[in-house]
Amino acid sequence: MGTFVVGISGGSGAPYSRRLVAALLDAGHEVQLITTSAGMRVLRYEAGFEGGLEELGAWLAPDGAVDRLTIYGLQSVEATPASGSAPIDGVVICPCSMGTLARVAHGFSSNLLERSADVALKQQRKLVVVPRETPLSVVHLRNMLALAEAGAVVLPAMPGFYNSPESVGDLVDFVVARVLDALGVDNDLTARWQTPKGSDATSPWDEGEV
Numbered sequence: 001m002g003t004f005v006v007g008i009s010g011g012s013g014a015p016y017s018r019r020l021v022a023a024l025l026d027a028g029h030e031v032q033l034i035t036t037s038a039g040m041r042v043l044r045y046e047a048g049f050e051g052g053l054e055e056l057g058a059w060l061a062p063d064g065a066v067d068r069l070t071i072y073g074l075q076s077v078e079a080t081p082a083s084g085s086a087p088i089d090g091v092v093i094c095p096c097s098m099g100t101l102a103r104v105a106h107g108f109s110s111n112l113l114e115r116s117a118d119v120a121l122k123q124q125r126k127l128v129v130v131p132r133e134t135p136l137s138v139v140h141l142r143n144m145l146a147l148a149e150a151g152a153v154v155l156p157a158m159p160g161f162y163n164s165p166e167s168v169g170d171l172v173d174f175v176v177a178r179v180l181d182a183l184g185v186d187n188d189l190t191a192r193w194q195t196p197k198g199s200d201a202t203s204p205w206d207e208g209e210v
Contacts (some may be wrong), residue, residue: 002089010038013095090126
């Protein structure tokens with residue numbers, strides 16, 4: 001099983017981070033969690049969490065999995081995720097605020113979360129950022145391009161609808177499944193796309209321009 005760093009910053013999208021942590025733990029992986037103060041506020045406002053860091057593990061972890069969840073303070077720059085020699089399989093920031101994204105894109109490591117992402121880039125580990133912002137300014141787009149060029153996967157929280165979702169949870173699972181795919185973690189949170197029955201997708205000709 002692998003070890004993954006999950007960062008929660010101040011962008012809207014607490015259901016995504018909560019589902020992601022549970023999915024990684026359910027799959028048997030270890031999670032090292034870092035959240036910003038703004039990320040904690042988002043968990044409170046969007047997901048109803050009322051405690052502090054001491055209570056966060058029990059709230060996030062499925063039954064029997066809390067021993068595989070480690071929570072670090074934001075300023076604990078001596079913690080495992082800050083080291084390039086630590087056996088980390090991937091880092092994901094979900095959700096990723098535009099401020100955090102900008103600092104990571106420009107190598108400005110002011111805390112453990114940003115340092116973890118910086119280490120992932122320099123060690124050529126998997127780094128996935130999940131921005132949840134709209135509309136996007138030119139500054140946002142340039143920062144995303146810089147991260148993509150540095151080797152990160154920029155995976156905006158854009159749920160699809162081809163699976164005919166019936167709940168908000170289905171939409172959350174769609175995005176989390178894409179994050180797990182980007183991390184190389186097997187999952188079955190959503191059905192994989194299959195060629196529809198009766199489709200002429202194998203036809204050797206096109207009937208018109210799209």
